Amino acid sequence: MTEPLVVLEKVEKRFDDFVAVTGADLTIGEGEFVAIMGPSGCGKTTTLRMLAGLDAPTSGEIRIAGKVMNAVAAHERDTPMVWQSLALFPFLNARENVEFGLKMRGVDAAERKTRAMNWLERMEIAEFAERNVETLSGGQRQRVALARALVTEPQLLLLDEPLSALDAHLVIRMQSVLTKLQRELGITFVYVTHSQSEAFAMADRVVIMSRGEIAQVGTPREVYRAPATRFVAEFVGRNNILPGKVAAAMGGSVTVETALGAFAVPGEAAVGADASIVVSADMMQVGGGENTIEATVISEEFVGSIVTAFLEAKDGTELKVQVQERVLADLDLTAGSTVTLGWATKDGHLLVEGT
Amino acid sequence: MTLFLRAYLALIVGFIFLPIVVSMAFSFNDARFPTLPLSGFTTIWYETIFADPDFWRAAKNSLIVSGCTCVIATFLGFCTAYTDYRYSFRGKSLFLAIILLPPTIPLIIIALAMLAWFSRVGMSGQVVSIIAAHTVLTAPFAMAIIRLRLSQIDESLEAAAWNLGASEWRAMREVILPFCKPAILSSLFLTAAVSFDEFTVSWFVSGLNKTLPVHVLEIVQGTIDPQVNAIGTLVFGVSITLVVISQLLIFFRLQKAAS
Numbered sequence: 048m049t050e051p052l053v054v055l056e057k058v059e060k061r062f063d064d065f066v067a068v069t070g071a072d073l074t075i076g077e078g079e080f081v082a083i084m085g086p087s088g089c090g091k092t093t094t095l096r097m098l099a100g101l102d103a104p105t106s107g108e109i110r111i112a113g114k115v116m117n118a119v120a121a122h123e124r125d126t127p128m129v130w131q132s133l134a135l136f137p138f139l140n141a142r143e144n145v146e147f148g149l150k151m152r153g154v155d156a157a158e159r160k161t162r163a164m165n166w167l168e169r170m171e172i173a174e175f176a177e178r179n180v181e182t183l184s185g186g187q188r189q190r191v192a193l194a195r196a197l198v199t200e201p202q203l204l205l206l207d208e209p210l211s212a213l214d215a216h217l218v219i220r221m222q223s224v225l226t227k228l229q230r231e232l233g234i235t236f237v238y239v240t241h242s243q244s245e246a247f248a249m250a251d252r253v254v255i256m257s258r259g260e261i262a263q264v265g266t267p268r269e270v271y272r273a274p275a276t277r278f279v280a281e282f283v284g285r286n287n288i289l290p291g292k293v294a295a296a297m298g299g300s301v302t303v304e305t306a307l308g309a310f311a312v313p314g315e316a317a318v319g320a321d322a323s324i325v326v327s328a329d330m331m332q333v334g335g336g337e338n339t340i341e342a343t344v345i346s347e348e349f350v351g352s353i354v355t356a357f358l359e360a361k362d363g364t365e366l367k368v369q370v371q372e373r374v375l376a377d378l379d380l381t382a383g384s385t386v387t388l389g390w391a392t393k394d395g396h397l398l399v400e401g402t
Numbered sequence: 403m404t405l406f407l408r409a410y411l412a413l414i415v416g417f418i419f420l421p422i423v424v425s426m427a428f429s430f431n432d433a434r435f436p437t438l439p440l441s442g443f444t445t446i447w448y449e450t451i452f453a454d455p456d457f458w459r460a461a462k463n464s465l466i467v468s469g470c471t472c473v474i475a476t477f478l479g480f481c482t483a484y485t486d487y488r489y490s491f492r493g494k495s496l497f498l499a500i501i502l503l504p505p506t507i508p509l510i511i512i513a514l515a516m517l518a519w520f521s522r523v524g525m526s527g528q529v530v531s532i533i534a535a536h537t538v539l540t541a542p543f544a545m546a547i548i549r550l551r552l553s554q555i556d557e558s559l560e561a562a563a564w565n566l567g568a569s570e571w572r573a574m575r576e577v578i579l580p581f582c583k584p585a586i587l588s589s590l591f592l593t594a595a596v597s598f599d600e601f602t603v604s605w606f607v608s609g610l611n612k613t614l615p616v617h618v619l620e621i622v623q624g625t626i627d628p629q630v631n632a633i634g635t636l637v638f639g640v641s642i643t644l645v646v647i648s649q650l651l652i653f654f655r656l657q658k659a660a661s
Contacts, residue, residue, distance in 0.1 A: 101561055121564040122572075134562035138580045147576075151567035195566070 050113055052077045052202060052235050053098065058107035060093050067093040069259045071107070075237060077202070080229050082238045082250035086282070090259040091239045095205050098237060100124045111203065122151070127196035128205040131212070133188055135180040141191045142167065142176040148199045166194035186217050193228070206238045210245060222248050243283060247271070255279050273396055274325060280398060285328035285355060285367045288398075293320045301397060306362045310338045314397030321400035326390045328355060328367040333378045336389025342366050343385050356380050358388065422638055429631035447632040457633065460617035464598055464637075466529055467613055471536040472594035478537065479544025479589055484578065487552040488560075502542050512539070513606035520607055527609020535603045540593035547592065547652065551585035588651035595644035599637050 053075035060068040068090040075081050083091040096102040097109060100121035109116045116124065127148065135144050145163035154162070167173040170190035175183055180191060189209065196204055206225075210218045226249050229236045240246050246253045247267040255262045255270060255278075263275040274280035280288055291305030293316045301316050302309050303324050312324045333356075342358035354375050358366045368388060370378065379386065432444035451457045482501050486494070504512065516535045520526040525534075559581065563573035579586070601615040608616055618633050 099565055101565070120569075121561070122567050122569050125567075126565070128562070128565050130558045130562060132556050132558050134556055134558035136559065136562075136577060136580075138583070147563070147568075148566040150576075151563075151572065199567070 050110070051075060052079075052112055053237070054108075054110040055094075056108045056110075058094075058097065058104045058109060060090075060097060060102060061105045066259050068097070068104075068256075071261055073254060073261060073264065075235060077235055078233045080226070080236045080238065080249055080251045081254060082240055082246035082252075083254045083256060084240050084243065084246045085256035085262075086241060088258075089256040091241075091256050092207055094256070095128070095207055095237060095239045098203075099126050099128050099205055125199060125201045126203050126205055127199060127201050128207060129192050129196050129209040131208040133192040133209070133212075135188060135191055135195070137179075137181055139180070140177050141172065141180055141183065141187075144180055144191055145194045145198050147195060152199065162198055163194070166198050167191075170194045185213050186221065189213065189217075189221055190224075193224075197228075197232070201234065203235045203237065206236060208240050208242075209238075211240075211242075218245070225249060255282065257282070271327070274398065277323060277398060277400065280323075280325045280396075285369060287326045287328065287331060287366050288323050289326070289364070290321070290323040290400075293318050293322050293399075300392075303397070307340050307360050307364060308338075310395065311392045312395040312397045313393060314399075316397060316399045323398040323400065325396040325398050326394060327396075328369040330390050330394040331366070331368040332389050333368060333370065333380065333386055334389065335387050337392045338395070339387050339389040340366065341385060342388055344380050344382050346382060347380060354380075358386070422634075425631045426635045426638075428628055429635045431628065434628065435626060447628045451629050451632050454629075456612075456617060457614075460612045460614045463529055463532075463608075463611050464613040464615075467532045467536060467604075468594040468597040470533045471540060471597040472590045474533070474537045475540040475593040475597075476544045476548075476586060476589045478541045479546075479593075480548050480582065480586060482541075482545045483548040483552055486549060487555070501545060504538050505542050509602040513603040516603060517606045526607065527611065529611050531607045531609075532604055532611065532613065535607050536597040536600060539600065539603065540596050543596065544589040544593050547589045548582055548585045550652075551582050555581055584651045584654070588648040591644040591648035591651070595641045595648065598644070599641045 051074040053073070055071050055073040058068060058071040059066070071090075071094060083094060085091050093102055097104055098111070098116075100116065100119055100123075104117055111124070111126070136147065139147070142160070142163050145166055146159040149159045149162060164173060164176060167176050170193060172183075172187050172190045172194075175187055175191075180188060183191065192209065210221050213221060222245060225236070225238075229249075236249075238246070238250065250267060252264060253267055253270050254264045257276075257278045263270055263279045265273075265275075270279060271283055274283055274286070277288065280286045289303070289305040289307060289310070291303045293301050294304040294309055295302040296316060296318055299315065300311055300313055301322070302311050303322050305324065310324055316322050340360055342360045345357045345359055347354055347356045349372070352372050353369055354372050356368050356370070358368065360366055366388060370380075427440065429447055430443055430445065431440045432442040432446065433440075486498060491497075512535070516531070516538075517526065520531045520534075525531045555578075560573050560577055563577040564570070568576055599615055600613075601619070604613045605616050605619065612620070614633060614637050618630055618637070621627050621630050621633075
């Protein structure tokens, strides 16, 4: 039986007293696009650096292609990385930057040049090959960085927030470049980001980290629709979270008693357990539903076709509802007005605390 | 900049450079005594020094000393600057303070201490002793220049080289050294310049192996001789060239980094 390309087993990394990563178990398959996301300081970059061999795990084991990597030096691995700062060598031109990895592997000059030029052409920047990298635009530099990392034809590419320095429109463009590239090459991408939109747009699976621990692993849809912990529910998008206690349970459905009333939600939990109901903002309806809450409109946020309205229930709980901009006129969502929000029972997600 | 500031600046520059300019002027003056008005143009003083074997011996010593000093001081300066950039360890600030200490000690104290130490270990009066003493004096400058350059580096750069398959030594050669090249060149020129016209310490430790500045003093002590102006002009010419090259290297690099 062949094991997945990347395996992390109970990986922990401490810096003196600070625990950067703890109890990390994760497998990443060949050809997968995995995004590791979380707020800053959650351990995502440390995890990536451990895969690159730039930090050694304090305990636990990391295997790549079946080989234990804990003690393998960074330069003896084939795990190129695209850096947040890009880390292009400023004293080399674009082509020489791309050639660097080949040069370190003792490839002769003529072949280096051919292979580097192939990659620069593939990234559509061959015309800038002899230019100083400092004179290139952000998008062009990004492409040089990608070419430099991929020129050695690795099985695994690590990306550390590579798009964070780009303008919004370039981010979208580079996202499609990356997903296309990953499909064509069929290699594994491990992509670290704090941006949910980047992670959801590109990844097959996302890993959400919080305070050094992996909080949830799943497809973007699973993580979005069924957050495993309160942290994930809060971190991922616009969720309404109604905390309470399980009052009754029967046949795949429980009733949770919250400060805003008792609501039914699909799921299993013991009576008396602390639990929350999570309803994403796009599942909330204005006007009514199987479960309803009265709330006062505070403000709205317009981002194009979708408008998010922020409301406050009578006990102060913040609620969010997303509606299509074209139907906004039919609803009375002016600030200060009181409306009824509702959702279908099946659209609620049960979150049992302490699991 | 206001007119006043410009005038003030001109005065300061004048104050610093006037004596040198006067000395240069008299080095081409055909009178024995330095009096105005200048009497006529001559190159006799240059011919005299070029014919003097003592001058050539001193010039050779100066070149050997500054040539060796700049290489050793820049090497040590680079090593300490890199240590500071790359590692953090207990007592690092003490380490840095000790390294930057020599320029704060009065030259005469260093000179005396060096003389005492060299005679104790049987090294006094040799060219090597001047090189050792000058290295102590100039290495902190080398370290400061290279450290400034390393402070501009993207910290991922070295790790990126490892990540692409470079061992630590290879990364040093392929990334750190090329990145520091302008600062290393600048440091070579500057430390050479400082060593080339350093007088106090040289005078104490040189013994019979005089350097040019020591040779100048010995002439002045004997007589009033316009040769001194000629040697002074040459020494100044060499030093200022080295310093200007050094400053240009730093300046262009900083300007590029800023743009």
